Amino acid sequence: MATIYIVMGVSGVGKTTLGKALAKRLIIPFYDADDFHSQENKAKMAAGIPLQDQDRWPWLDSIVAQYPLWKTKGAILACSALKESYRTRLKVDQLQVKTIYLSANFSFVAQRLAARKAHFFNPDLLQSQFDTLETPKSGIVCDATLPKEAIVKHIMNAIQRDQASPLGLIGLGVMGKSLARNFANHDIPLSLYNRHVPGMEEEVALQCIRTYPELKDCKGFDDMELFVNSLALPRKIFLMVNAGPAVDAVIDSLLPYLTEGDMIMDGGNSHYLDTERRVKDLQDKGIHFVGVGVSGGEEGALKGPSIMPGGTTEAYHQVAPFLEAIAAKDAQGNACCAKVGSGGSGHFVKMIHNGIEYAEMQLIAEMYDILHFHGKISLTEIADRFDEWNKGETNSYLLEISVIILQKTEDGQPLIDVILDKAQQKGTGSWSTTAALQIGAPFDTIAQAVLARIISSQKEQRLKGQQLYNIKREEIKNIDTTILQKAYQTARMINHAIGFETLRKASAHYQWDLQLSEIARIWTNGCIIRSKTMERLIEILDGFDDNILFHESVIPQLIKGNVALKHIVQHALGAGAAIPVLSASLSYFNAMIQGDSSANMIQAQRDFFGAHTYERKDKEGVFHTDWEVSQ
Ligand SMILES: NC(=O)C1=CN([C@@H]2O[C@H](COP(=O)(O)OP(=O)(O)OC[C@H]3O[C@@H](n4cnc5c(N)ncnc54)[C@H](OP(=O)(O)O)[C@@H]3O)[C@@H](O)[C@H]2O)C=CC1
Numbered sequence: 001m002a003t004i005y006i007v008m009g010v011s012g013v014g015k016t017t018l019g020k021a022l023a024k025r026l027i028i029p030f031y032d033a034d035d036f037h038s039q040e041n042k043a044k045m046a047a048g049i050p051l052q053d054q055d056r057w058p059w060l061d062s063i064v065a066q067y068p069l070w071k072t073k074g075a076i077l078a079c080s081a082l083k084e085s086y087r088t089r090l091k092v093d094q095l096q097v098k099t100i101y102l103s104a105n106f107s108f109v110a111q112r113l114a115a116r117k118a119h120f121f122n123p124d125l126l127q128s129q130f131d132t133l134e135t136p137k138s139g140i141v142c143d144a145t146l147p148k149e150a151i152v153k154h155i156m157n158a159i160q161r162d163q164a165s166p167l168g169l170i171g172l173g174v175m176g177k178s179l180a181r182n183f184a185n186h187d188i189p190l191s192l193y194n195r196h197v198p199g200m201e202e203e204v205a206l207q208c209i210r211t212y213p214e215l216k217d218c219k220g221f222d223d224m225e226l227f228v229n230s231l232a233l234p235r236k237i238f239l240m241v242n243a244g245p246a247v248d249a250v251i252d253s254l255l256p257y258l259t260e261g262d263m264i265m266d267g268g269n270s271h272y273l274d275t276e277r278r279v280k281d282l283q284d285k286g287i288h289f290v291g292v293g294v295s296g297g298e299e300g301a302l303k304g305p306s307i308m309p310g311g312t313t314e315a316y317h318q319v320a321p322f323l324e325a326i327a328a329k330d331a332q333g334n335a336c337c338a339k340v341g342s343g344g345s346g347h348f349v350k351m352i353h354n355g356i357e358y359a360e361m362q363l364i365a366e367m368y369d370i371l372h373f374h375g376k377i378s379l380t381e382i383a384d385r386f387d388e389w390n391k392g393e394t395n396s397y398l399l400e401i402s403v404i405i406l407q408k409t410e411d412g413q414p415l416i417d418v419i420l421d422k423a424q425q426k427g428t429g430s431w432s433t434t435a436a437l438q439i440g441a442p443f444d445t446i447a448q449a450v451l452a453r454i455i456s457s458q459k460e461q462r463l464k465g466q467q468l469y470n471i472k473r474e475e476i477k478n479i480d481t482t483i484l485q486k487a488y489q490t491a492r493m494i495n496h497a498i499g500f501e502t503l504r505k506a507s508a509h510y511q512w513d514l515q516l517s518e519i520a521r522i523w524t525n526g527c528i529i530r531s532k533t534m535e536r537l538i539e540i541l542d543g544f545d546d547n548i549l550f551h552e553s554v555i556p557q558l559i560k561g562n563v564a565l566k567h568i569v570q571h572a573l574g575a576g577a578a579i580p581v582l583s584a585s586l587s588y589f590n591a592m593i594q595g596d597s598s599a600n601m602i603q604a605q606r607d608f609f610g611a612h613t614y615e616r617k618d619k620e621g622v623f624h625t626d627w628e629v630s631q
């Protein structure tokens with residue numbers, strides 16, 4: 001949007017000279033307000049009769065009437081505009097009208113006027129101007145006593161600072177739109193860009209600004225070059241586009257317009273290895289690239305997400321004020337946003353967050369399975385039970401939304417009953433499984449949650465299996481929901497242990513120096529896996545460099561909890577329930593608390609068929625046995 005700049009101040013302060021010089025620099029037209037006076041006003045002034053307010057209002061209105069002609073290019077208007085009320089009269093909602101106040105004291109202006117109008121100068125008239133002057137409280141102010149070029153330079157810098165957006169955001173889908181509103185609600189005016197697809201995606205950014213009143217100070221673009229040029233240097237650009245090729249495509253279209261020191265933040269769920277690659281590629285071009293994990297869904301993005309940036313400390317310091325402003329706040333009021341580590345660690349941490357999320361969701365689904373399909377308990381009763389659980393140590397955002405889901409009806413019928421039982425996924429769950437396995441981190445619960453979604457999606461095969469076997473689910477009578485809740489909480493604790501253990505291993509593997517307690521803290525609000533357990537983990541993980549299962553406060557809980565978990569797993573599996581995450585959590589726990597395992601059998605088999613060798617318990621070294629030769 002073009003701007004009309006009113007160069008204002010007392011007579012003789014230099015409004016016309018500077019206004020013309022500025023207009024030349026900005027390549028916009030110059031207008032002198034005096035040219036818009038009526039004949040009557042001109043006659044009064046010629047006769048030395050001072051103008052009154054009633055003379056001024058029609059004059060100011062006649063200037064505003066010119067704005068439609070000026071709005072495309074913008075304009076410089078030299079106008080004394082001494083009173084706040086005059087300046088208010090010159091402002092309109094639809095246009096940016098800004099003041100540039102030329103400030104100087106009486107003696108400076110008097111001297112200048114005396115020199116300029118050598119033959120006559122009336123100091124009383126100038127004094128009346130100073131008496132009328134109400135110093136503006138906003139806009140650009142500059143010292144009119146400086147040389148002309150210095151004043152123009154000062155004003156040009158101020159205009160540039162004033163106009164440039166501190167932050168740009170690309171991608172106005174579900175998350176981008178909400179994040180933009182969140183930034184704007186925190187007084188961070190943005191430049192917004194969405195791709196232009198003729199006939200399909202046109203003026204998306206402008207439309208978005210028109211839809212949400214809080215975006216009124218934002219600038220919308222379809223044109224990448226204009227978008228980039230609207231940003232303050234060094235530029236900071238937040239991407240909220242789909243992970244994968246879209247991120248590379250957007251980076252490629254940005255690069256021609258970026259300059260050294262600019263920064264791109266990727267807030268989508270990008271793969272951390274893609275992020276590491278982008279960090280390196282862009283580093284060579286002098287551009288900072290920061291992978292920023294964002295969690296909280298649409299509502300979190302709007303009201304305060306949990307934010308997990310990776311990258312250098314220097315880059316983080318540049319963007320921290322923006323990210324911390326919009327992030328959710330923890331119980332102490334601190335932002336749920338912190339630099340989690342270097343390189344691609346932000347997206348790795350977000351990926352593990354999603355892994356934990358997958359297993360947390362699946363555990364609730366398994367509770368629903370046991371209670372509804374085997375316990376024959378009604379949905380409303382399950383909702384009530386979950387609601388009770390949510391008041392205690394099993395409190396979590398996911399449990400809270402599950403209560404609402406179970407209560408939701410459509411045309412009098414529970415909505416959940418008609419939702420097709422094929423779970424979808426966009427990738428972070430399986431990426432996290434692959435990544436965990438690559439660094440040798442046991443990922444039992446999360447891998448099983450991913451597999452459960454895959455099996456669920458094979459609906460046709462499952463129906464075929466049902467028909468071929470015709471084995472009915474067995475009813476479990478009188479389920480003790482206190483034991484069930486204990487089993488659920490135990491499995492949750494084990495799932496969190498698995499997730500954080502993976503982060504611990506990744507931190508060592510990639511040398512990211514992840515602060516696990518701090519990660520737990522930024523996951524206590526704003527994100528999908530926020531819970532009471534997460535709040536407890538801040539303390540558990542503080543200065544504790546080991547598996548959560550081995551923490552002194554967790555051991556007594558799991559000594560009791562594993563009994564409940566065993567009870568539930570035995571009964572539910574025996575009754576024909578598929579409870580992959582409950583059973584995986586128990587298997588992991590069982591395996592982690594036994595010094596002896598059956599892996600000696602695996603080693604022997606490997607050596608038997610492949611001469612892979614083995615180590616021994618009774619002596620040092622590496623051994624191979626010729627297994628079929630009898631001793
Ligand atoms: N939804 C959620 O709960 C969460 C999502 N995320 C992640 O955030 C990212 C965005 O998600 P979300 O907002 O839900 O997705 P949407 O599909 O709602 O929005 C995607 C945005 O990306 C743009 N886009 C897609 N492809 C391209 C391309 N090739 N070039 C330029 N722009 C492109 C789209 O533009 P157009 O409108 O023109 O198609 C749109 O603005 C994803 O990585 C997602 O995984 C992270 C946390 C939570």
Ligand SMILES: O=C(CO)[C@H](O)[C@H](O)COP(=O)(O)O
Nearest residue numbers: 295296297425426427428528
């Ligand atoms: O990142 C998220 C929340 O933290 C998203 O909601 C996530 O994309 C959901 O993943 P999926 O579609 O695979 O279930």
